[in-house]
Amino acid sequence: MPSFRLYHTAEEGKRSDDYVGKGRNPFIPSVLFWRGPSRFRRRRILPVVFVILLLYFLWASFSLGPPARGVSGTVRGSSTKDVRGRSDETNSASWRWRRNNVLFAAAGLQSASTMVPIACEMARYRRNTVHFILVGRDDISMEELLLKNGVGDGCDVHWHDGRPTHSDSSTEFRMELSIFEALGRVNRIMNLRVIIVDNLEEEVGFFARSIRTKVYGSGIPVIELPRGAAENLMWMTRLDCGSLSAWNNVNIEIIVQVAPGESGSLIRLLKSLENADYFSSLPPGVTIELPPSIDIPTLQFLEGYTWPPTRPGGQESGRLRLQRRFRHDATAEESSMRFLELFFPANPRTSHVLVLSPRVELSPLFYHYLKYALLEHKYSSYGFQVSRNLIGIALNLPSVYPNTTSLFNPPLIKPRISGLSRPVPEAGQATAFLWQAPGSDAVLYFGETWIEFQEFLSSRLDALRELPNPPQRPKAISPKYPPWMEYLSELSQARGYLTLYPNWESGGSFAIVHIDPIPRTPHSTGHGGTPDPSAQSSAHLPREAPLISRTALVHILPADGDLPELSSIPLLSFDGQRISPSTLDAKAADYAAEFRKEIGGCVDLRGFDVRSSDIRDLFCLKDEDWIESALPSTKASN
Numbered sequence: 001m002p003s004f005r006l007y008h009t010a011e012e013g014k015r016s017d018d019y020v021g022k023g024r025n026p027f028i029p030s031v032l033f034w035r036g037p038s039r040f041r042r043r044r045i046l047p048v049v050f051v052i053l054l055l056y057f058l059w060a061s062f063s064l065g066p067p068a069r070g071v072s073g074t075v076r077g078s079s080t081k082d083v084r085g086r087s088d089e090t091n092s093a094s095w096r097w098r099r100n101n102v103l104f105a106a107a108g109l110q111s112a113s114t115m116v117p118i119a120c121e122m123a124r125y126r127r128n129t130v131h132f133i134l135v136g137r138d139d140i141s142m143e144e145l146l147l148k149n150g151v152g153d154g155c156d157v158h159w160h161d162g163r164p165t166h167s168d169s170s171t172e173f174r175m176e177l178s179i180f181e182a183l184g185r186v187n188r189i190m191n192l193r194v195i196i197v198d199n200l201e202e203e204v205g206f207f208a209r210s211i212r213t214k215v216y217g218s219g220i221p222v223i224e225l226p227r228g229a230a231e232n233l234m235w236m237t238r239l240d241c242g243s244l245s246a247w248n249n250v251n252i253e254i255i256v257q258v259a260p261g262e263s264g265s266l267i268r269l270l271k272s273l274e275n276a277d278y279f280s281s282l283p284p285g286v287t288i289e290l291p292p293s294i295d296i297p298t299l300q301f302l303e304g305y306t307w308p309p310t311r312p313g314g315q316e317s318g319r320l321r322l323q324r325r326f327r328h329d330a331t332a333e334e335s336s337m338r339f340l341e342l343f344f345p346a347n348p349r350t351s352h353v354l355v356l357s358p359r360v361e362l363s364p365l366f367y368h369y370l371k372y373a374l375l376e377h378k379y380s381s382y383g384f385q386v387s388r389n390l391i392g393i394a395l396n397l398p399s400v401y402p403n404t405t406s407l408f409n410p411p412l413i414k415p416r417i418s419g420l421s422r423p424v425p426e427a428g429q430a431t432a433f434l435w436q437a438p439g440s441d442a443v444l445y446f447g448e449t450w451i452e453f454q455e456f457l458s459s460r461l462d463a464l465r466e467l468p469n470p471p472q473r474p475k476a477i478s479p480k481y482p483p484w485m486e487y488l489s490e491l492s493q494a495r496g497y498l499t500l501y502p503n504w505e506s507g508g509s510f511a512i513v514h515i516d517p518i519p520r521t522p523h524s525t526g527h528g529g530t531p532d533p534s535a536q537s538s539a540h541l542p543r544e545a546p547l548i549s550r551t552a553l554v555h556i557l558p559a560d561g562d563l564p565e566l567s568s569i570p571l572l573s574f575d576g577q578r579i580s581p582s583t584l585d586a587k588a589a590d591y592a593a594e595f596r597k598e599i600g601g602c603v604d605l606r607g608f609d610v611r612s613s614d615i616r617d618l619f620c621l622k623d624e625d626w627i628e629s630a631l632p633s634t635k636a637s638n
Helices: 010-019 038-064 089-098 109-124 142-148 172-190 205-218 234-238 241-245 263-274 296-303 332-340 366-379 447-466 484-495 533-540 581-598 624-637
Strands: 101-106 129-134 158-161 194-197 222-224 251-257 285-290 320-324 351-356 360-362 390-394 433-435 442-445 498-501 511-513
Touching: 101 109, 101 172, 101 241, 109 129, 109 142, 109 194, 109 234, 129 172, 142 158, 172 205, 194 205, 194 241, 205 222, 234 366, 241 366, 251 263, 251 366, 263 285, 263 296, 263 360, 332 447, 332 484, 351 447, 366 390, 366 442, 442 447, 447 484, 484 581
Parallel strands: 101 129, 101 194, 129 158, 194 222, 251 285, 251 351, 285 320, 390 498
Antiparallel strands: 351 442, 360 511, 390 442, 433 498
């Protein structure tokens, strides 16, 4: 047996020198230089080297995959030219640096026929560089495929043939490897942002397995289209690669706060949620805060209600959460804090909350519009600067001003539409608009906004407790609305935040608010349980718009479904006046300065940034200057 002992004394080290071979480092343990019989080493080492080389060549052959039909075994068009013969090596260089490449991939001819018109429609809007690759077995030329699908020269898609040689006789395993390698080669050349595939239940088996087991884990976002996408999901072709990249990451949760007397309306809302179309997306989770008193029909309905609804091949149930209040006498502050605690975004960048009133009824297409507008205005590659003040997206057009003293007249304008050069609405026609006034009936609020609002409300309530003489500020929101609306309106005016409201000539809505009799609730009554006069008088003012029925979203929205740019639509101050972005910033700075002095306890107003998302800029309650300035008023009262 060889010795594994290390020598530490000088005598032992001297004796060990007799056994050190030529060129050997004496400081390295002898175990690394153990020498058995040379014949034994050759018999063992040579087979090991042979096996390693064999495994390497097998791995290399499988990793490279079978050669595709094209020049030099590459994907046809990826490094030479596409099947239309446009450009040569300049394509590869320009595609990589464009960083807006979207790839449609199909193996079955039926799936290819489904996605070809979608790819052509996306290319027509020129917001992405669109590619299409065929990776199946069928021995049909790309030219014939395009001819059968009516593709002419006007379809500006780059077509690629990624099928391997001898595909008709290839095994399923070989086809899976060829698909993965073909898509990998295209990605290395084009730096793909998104891969779009047909419903994998409709695709051939080896393609579906390759996408699920290999491509999904590659780091490239993969969008799997639902059935009927060519008819119902054409709005996705208007999105750029930044929006498409967030397709699978967006998460929406729904919260409903039911006031006493409103539980009967809850059944109508839940049924409309159940009838909505969520296409391939996971339906939102629903959290409902119930009042202390619930009518018997609502309780019986909730006992048998499951969410999401069970559908063929559908999603798991159990995403419904119920909470019940026990106190009738909760203050406005307690009710607001309790409501905001119903949701906390796990990832503020991708998790958002849809606030719904129990009196709302939703259109079957509400989720189509909500996800479309969210992806377009929140995640678009170009939209960061123009959407920095945007905090939410409403589903309905408000009927009255926040104080409900008069009917709200939405602005009319001729907007500048992004995308194609085509006719736009004439001057004086309806258009979407941005408004400083938040909503509570059916509004999606972004995750970052919700966290900031929670921090603001916490600091706001601390200020009420710590101020020696809290000022009596006039209410900006009618008591018929939930009390948290008052605080969100303060934050919106201090920061210059905006909510996007829809409006179009058809007059339809994705959410309608049913005007039920005004209940005696904590947020719909005045003092002592007496119905608020403004709430009563406003009962006849709002007019319910017709609910949008099932049809393609692009046929409902103006401008062929292309959403207007936020920078081109009207911008309204909190009181409903048309203003410019610079005026918005100036009004926000003035409001914030007054708020910091009256509520925040700030004395030195210098260095305030109205665009800051740090709530500490609005509150200075721990400052010594504020404490000293507050003491004289306290002494004077004594």
